[in-house]
Amino acid sequence: MRDVAIIGVYQTKFGELWDTSFRDLITEAGIRAIVDAGIEGQDLEAMFIGNMSAGLFVEQEHIASLIADQVGLNPVPCTRVEAACASGGLALRNGIMAVASGFNDIVVSAGVEKMTDVVDPTPVISTAADQEWEVQQGANFPSLYAMMARRHMHEYGTTREQLAIFSVVNHKNGALNPLAQFPMEITVDQVLNSSMVADPLRLLDCSPVTDGAAAVVLCPAEDAHKYSDTPIYVKGSGQASGTIALHERRDITTIDSTVHAAKRAYKMAGLQPKDIDLAEVHDCFSINGILAIEDLGFVEKGEGGPAVEDGLTERDGQIPINTSGGLKSRGHPLGATGIAQAAEIVWQLRGEAGKRQVEGAEIGMTHNIGGTGGTAAVHIFSN
Amino acid sequence: MRDVAIIGVYQTKFGELWDTSFRDLITEAGIRAIVDAGIEGQDLEAMFIGNMSAGLFVEQEHIASLIADQVGLNPVPCTRVEAACASGGLALRNGIMAVASGFNDIVVSAGVEKMTDVVDPTPVISTAADQEWEVQQGANFPSLYAMMARRHMHEYGTTREQLAIFSVVNHKNGALNPLAQFPMEITVDQVLNSSMVADPLRLLDCSPVTDGAAAVVLCPAEDAHKYSDTPIYVKGSGQASGTIALHERRDITTIDSTVHAAKRAYKMAGLQPKDIDLAEVHDCFSINGILAIEDLGFVEKGEGGPAVEDGLTERDGQIPINTSGGLKSRGHPLGATGIAQAAEIVWQLRGEAGKRQVEGAEIGMTHNIGGTGGTAAVHIFSN
Numbered sequence: 091m092r093d094v095a096i097i098g099v100y101q102t103k104f105g106e107l108w109d110t111s112f113r114d115l116i117t118e119a120g121i122r123a124i125v126d127a128g129i130e131g132q133d134l135e136a137m138f139i140g141n142m143s144a145g146l147f148v149e150q151e152h153i154a155s156l157i158a159d160q161v162g163l164n165p166v167p168c169t170r171v172e173a174a175c176a177s178g179g180l181a182l183r184n185g186i187m188a189v190a191s192g193f194n195d196i197v198v199s200a201g202v203e204k205m206t207d208v209v210d211p212t213p214v215i216s217t218a219a220d221q222e223w224e225v226q227q228g229a230n231f232p233s234l235y236a237m238m239a240r241r242h243m244h245e246y247g248t249t250r251e252q253l254a255i256f257s258v259v260n261h262k263n264g265a266l267n268p269l270a271q272f273p274m275e276i277t278v279d280q281v282l283n284s285s286m287v288a289d290p291l292r293l294l295d296c297s298p299v300t301d302g303a304a305a306v307v308l309c310p311a312e313d314a315h316k317y318s319d320t321p322i323y324v325k326g327s328g329q330a331s332g333t334i335a336l337h338e339r340r341d342i343t344t345i346d347s348t349v350h351a352a353k354r355a356y357k358m359a360g361l362q363p364k365d366i367d368l369a370e371v372h373d374c375f376s377i378n379g380i381l382a383i384e385d386l387g388f389v390e391k392g393e394g395g396p397a398v399e400d401g402l403t404e405r406d407g408q409i410p411i412n413t414s415g416g417l418k419s420r421g422h423p424l425g426a427t428g429i430a431q432a433a434e435i436v437w438q439l440r441g442e443a444g445k446r447q448v449e450g451a452e453i454g455m456t457h458n459i460g461g462t463g464g465t466a467a468v469h470i471f472s473n
Numbered sequence: 474m475r476d477v478a479i480i481g482v483y484q485t486k487f488g489e490l491w492d493t494s495f496r497d498l499i500t501e502a503g504i505r506a507i508v509d510a511g512i513e514g515q516d517l518e519a520m521f522i523g524n525m526s527a528g529l530f531v532e533q534e535h536i537a538s539l540i541a542d543q544v545g546l547n548p549v550p551c552t553r554v555e556a557a558c559a560s561g562g563l564a565l566r567n568g569i570m571a572v573a574s575g576f577n578d579i580v581v582s583a584g585v586e587k588m589t590d591v592v593d594p595t596p597v598i599s600t601a602a603d604q605e606w607e608v609q610q611g612a613n614f615p616s617l618y619a620m621m622a623r624r625h626m627h628e629y630g631t632t633r634e635q636l637a638i639f640s641v642v643n644h645k646n647g648a649l650n651p652l653a654q655f656p657m658e659i660t661v662d663q664v665l666n667s668s669m670v671a672d673p674l675r676l677l678d679c680s681p682v683t684d685g686a687a688a689v690v691l692c693p694a695e696d697a698h699k700y701s702d703t704p705i706y707v708k709g710s711g712q713a714s715g716t717i718a719l720h721e722r723r724d725i726t727t728i729d730s731t732v733h734a735a736k737r738a739y740k741m742a743g744l745q746p747k748d749i750d751l752a753e754v755h756d757c758f759s760i761n762g763i764l765a766i767e768d769l770g771f772v773e774k775g776e777g778g779p780a781v782e783d784g785l786t787e788r789d790g791q792i793p794i795n796t797s798g799g800l801k802s803r804g805h806p807l808g809a810t811g812i813a814q815a816a817e818i819v820w821q822l823r824g825e826a827g828k829r830q831v832e833g834a835e836i837g838m839t840h841n842i843g844g845t846g847g848t849a850a851v852h853i854f855s856n
Contacts, residue, residue, distance in 0.1 A: 091575040136712075142535075145528040151600040152525075152557035155847025158714035159721070165733040167712035168848070169563050170555045174535035180552050184567060191574030192474040193710075217534040327576075329519075329550035331541035338542070350548040464538025465551070 094189045095314035095321040096471070098127025098307035099433040104271040104421035107301040112148050112204040113160050115303040119200055119426075120161045123305035127196075128317050131161070135194035137168040140181030140201035141425035146214040148207050157200075174218030175374060177201060178304070178428025179458030179467025183327050185308050195313070200305035201426035211299050215424070218461040220335035232296060232375070234336050234462050236288035239377035242343045243290070246392030248380065250290055254281035255398050256376040257294050257418050263405060264415020266446040271300050271421030281376075295376040300421035304429040306436065320440040325361065325453070326470035328354030334464035343392075345378075345463035348385035352457070355468040356387075361453065363387035366470070368410040368438060368448050369455040370431035373417050379403075382457050383411060386468070405448060413438060413446045428458035428467060439473040474573045478697035478704040479854070481510025481690035482816040487654040487804035490684040495531050495587040496543050498686040502583055502809075503544045506688035510579075511700050514544070518577035520551040523564030523584035524808035529597040531590050540583075557601030558757060560584060561687070561811025562841030562850025566710050568691050578696070583688035584809035594682050598807070601844040603718035614757070615679060617719050617845050619671035622760035625726045626673070629775030631763065633673055637664035638781050639759040640677050640801050646788060647798020649829040654683050654804030664759075678759040683804035687812040689819065703823040708744065708836070709853035711737030717847035728761075728846035731768035735840070738851040739770075744836065746770035749853070751793040751821060751831050752838040753814035756800050762786075765840050766794060769851070788831060796821060796829045811841035811850060822856040 100122035102115055110118075116139070124131060137158065145151045158168035171180045178201030185199030205211050216225045219234065242248045258278055264270040276294060284293035314321030332347030333339055339346070356362060363386060371386065373379030380394035388409045389397045397403060403411035414420045414434035417427060435454035437443045452473055459466045483505035485498055493501075499522070507514060520541065528534045537551035554563045561584030568582030588594050599608045602617065625631045641661055647653040659677060667676035697704030715730030716722055722729070739745060746769060754769065756762030763777035771792045772780045780786060786794035797803045797817035800810060818837035820826045835856055842849045 143528050145526050145597075145600055146534075148604070149600055150604045151529070151555060152602075152717060152844050152847055154556055155714055155717040155843060156603065159716045159718070159847070164715055165713035165730055167734075168714045169567070169712070171567075172534060172553045172555055173537055184552070184554075184570075187567075187570050187574045187576050190576065191570045193570050193573065217528055217532055219535075220539065221531070221533045329552070330548035331538055331551045332547055333542045334535060334538040335542070347548055351550075460538060461535050464535055464542070 091190045092192060093311035094186045094308055094324040095311040096306050096436050097309050097314055097318040097321050098123045099436045100126055101269050101304040101430050101433045102302050103269050104300050104302035104423060106206050110301065112144060115204060115301060116157050116200060116202040117160050119303035119305040120198060123198060123307050127307035129196060131163055133196050134163060134166050134198060135196055136188050137166060137198045137200065138181040138184045139168065139170045140177035140428055141170055142172060142174050142177050142203060143214050143217060146217065148204055173465040174460030175424045176428060176458045176460035176465040176467050177425035182428055182432055182469060183329055183467055186324055186327050189308050189310055195309060197308045198305055199308060199429060200303065201429035202303035203423035203425045204301050205299045205423060206301050223335045232288035232291055235375040235377055236291045238342050239290055242377060245343055248395035251278060252395035252399050253295055253376040254278045256373065256379045257281050259404055260373065260412050260416040260418040263413050263446050264419025267415045267420060270415040270419050271298055272419050291375055297374045297417035297422035300423040302421060302423035302426045304426045304433050306429060306432050322436045322439050323472050324469065325472050326355035326359030328352060328468045330466050332463045334461055336462050345381055345385050345459065347463045347466035348382060348457065348459060351466040351468040352386050355470050359470040361470060365453055366455050367451045367453050368413060369457060370414060370434050371411055371457040372459045373412060374422060386457055405446065410448050413443065413448060431456040431458060432469065435471050439471060475575060476694035477569050477572045477691055477707040478694040479689050479819050480692050480697055480701040480704050481506045482819045483509055484652050484687040484813050484816045485685050486652050487683050487685035487806060489589050493684065495527060498587060498684060499540050499583060499585040500543050502686035502688040503581060506581060506690050510690035512579060514546055516579050517546060517549050517581060518579055519571050520549060520581045520583065521564040521567045522551065522553045523560035523811055524553055525555060525557050525560050525586060526597050526600060531587055556848040557843030558807045559811060559841045559843035559848040559850050560808035565811055565815055565852060566712055566850055569707055569710055572691050572693055578692060580691045581688055582691060582812060583686065584812035585686035586806035586808045587684050588682045588806060589684050606718045615671035615674055618758040618760055619674045621725050622673055625760060628726055631778035634661060635778035635782050636678055636759040637661045639756065639762045640664050642787055643756065643795050643799040643801040646796050646829055647802025650798045650803060653798040653802050654681055655802050674758055680757045680800035680805035683806040685804060685806035685809045687809045687816050689812060689815050705819045705822050706855050707852065708855050709738035709742030711735060711851045713849050715846045717844060719845050728764055728768050728842065730846045730849035731765060731840065731842060734849040734851040735769045738853050742853040744853060748836055749838050750834045750836050751796060752840060753797060753817050754794055754840040755842045756795060757805060769840055788829065793831050796826065796831060814839035814841060815852065818854050822854060
């Protein structure tokens with residue numbers, strides 16, 4: 091298996107982008123990532139696109155073909171991969187496999203979602219949960235994560251304030267990210283007084299509905315210095331499945347797919363949680379940020395809340411989490427999120443993260459999940 | 474890169490399966506393919522699922538997670554790939570990459586589509602075409618392929634009867650396939666007198682709406698004899714993109730993505746068209762069968778019609794095409810088709826194709842396209 095490097099990245103502005111179409115978003119991300127890599131379109135040998143539901147959001151399937159066409163890259167093979175909100179993470183993983191296998195040399199892994207072209211995105215997002223056992227019974231993602239939060243509070247004494255602090259820290263970082271959807275600071279009081287969505291989760295515990303795209307360019311590690319002075323290396327890639335429905339879990343305060351995917355990524359990288367300098371985790375809801383830092387092994391199970399309260403996850407803390415602003419502040423265009431996370435880690439490891447730079451960052455992780463954890467993808471990178 | 478072999482295959486009955494759910498279909502295919510391979514579920518390291526639009530057909534995205542769950546295989550990584558009607562072909566290709574790269578040893582590539590749970594599947598199928606430039610202007614697949622047929626007739630003198638013969642030969646084979654949706658013979662007169670769909674294409678030129686699933690089990694070629702006495706080897710895999718919209722093509726009588734994908738597959742296999750003993754081609758409409766045998770290099774451009782009329786594509790002809798019955802007679806559950814094609818070639822190369830066996834078949838090809846050729850996947854296998 092060949093080692094793989096990232097030589098180019100790009101992320102569009104995330105937000106409610108009324109004047110930008112699905113096609114515009116992915117074209118901007120793809121072309122600008124290629125420019126960042128210093129390659130030409132004809133150098134590209136394959137593309138993998140993470141997208142959850144263009145079929146339901148913009149009534150267009152077969153988007154990989156549309157995209158190859160749109161960016162002028164026919165006949166380059168282009169493949170869409172879908173795993174709900176983990177679609178981007180799997181597009182990254184499949185791109186890595188294409189290079190590692192020797193099938194392709196230079197590959198783009200990208201993600202895109204255009205969520206604001208429907209009146210109500212909730213039914214679309216809900217197709218990431220089990221339709222028959224969850225959605226048709228009235229559950230949706232806020233209510234499912236609310237149950238996970240309530241149980242975590244019950245089991246481990248996690249407080250409502252600790253959940254709020256996770257959002258506050260995200261926004262503190264996101265305020266320094268010009269590409270974030272909500273680049274402003276918020277306070278614990280604001281979180282606690284925001285509208286109730288699904289008890290105990292309030293509006294400011296929830297990631298927003300977002301349009302956006304992101305892309306990374308991959309090549310064999312041995313060739314990386316031909317293209318980039320600051321290549322970032324893929325050290326580990328782990329993917330795992332978990333039950334799609336929450337009621338089937340042995341424990342709803344642990345996302346087993348995160349645990350398994352992380353174990354595989356750590357093993358492939360030959361690293362441990364203590365070796366990770368910073369991580370982008372999948373905080374679709376504040377509780378999921380807390381579950382993530384536990385399930386990735388940064389703190390013991392049940393210690394996520396106190397860790398956040400003690401500042402361990404702040405930019406100058408022991409394990410900086412979501413320097414980009416995370417899903418909460420940067421925004422969460424479903425299929426693009428896994429790639430945007432990788433872009434942030436690349437910028438950090440290159441030393442290009444501007445005001446939100448973590449000094450001396452050498453090893454970073456991304457953690458991207460689908461649904462309530464039916465799919466998890468974990469990647470580890472180094473400079 | 475490691476060589477890859479197929480050690481197990483399975484296809485469900487194809488048809489209008491009112492009493493079988495999406496979950497039932499994929500569970501049956503996955504489990505029975507594993508049984509055919511003589512492995513246990515815990516030997517499996519990854520799954521790739523081809524599916525065009527569970528989101529629109531059964532209101533369920535994140536199907537890879539659902540499937541891993543349903544077949545009891547958590548935490549095995551499971552990834553959906555989508556390229557409209559070529560989704561199955563790309564699931565096969567991604568499974569091959571996973572094994573070739575060394576990421577995984579034993580992998581299932583499967584495909585599934587449940588099309589009959591919606592009142593009108595046409596708007597869903599149409600999401601494989603360009604929504605903005607084609608579908609919103611009134612085009613759908615029969616009308617797009619009708620234009621390709623009409624132009625082929627104009628350029629090369631292809632006759633209405635030759636198109637009909639392609640369907641007739643398919644049904645002659647399909648009548649011997651107990652898994653086919655329409656296992657009966659038809660006549661040229663029946664085709665010519667069937668309802669007009671989009672001039673010149675009539676009902677019996679068109680593949681049907683189908684429920685079904687299929688799966689193959691892959692492993693490294695060097696291990697194949699541990700599991701199977703009759704492993705089938707993957708010799709070549711080619712994928713290419715073409716314009717999603719028809720009006721952008723340099724020529725609508727050639728599907729360039731087929732040409733490029735075939736060129737890559739032939740190159741990887743070190744083979745030429747004359748080396749292929751039999752092929753399963755993507756005849757979503759009769760005209761596409763004729764385009765395929767030209768674009769894959771079995772006959773010269775424009776000679777597809779006469780070749781079919783002269784019996785070259787019959788089971789005892791020079792290049793037997795669609796011994797399974799093809800999309801027309803076996804049926805076309807969009808995401809499952811590319812895998813069902815591979816299953817047929819595996820049965821033929823194993824010598825297990827029963828009454829439709831092509832004697833002495835050693836090298837077979839599958840050709841799977843999405844839309845009007847926005848995506849093409851071509852695979853070559855040997856025994």
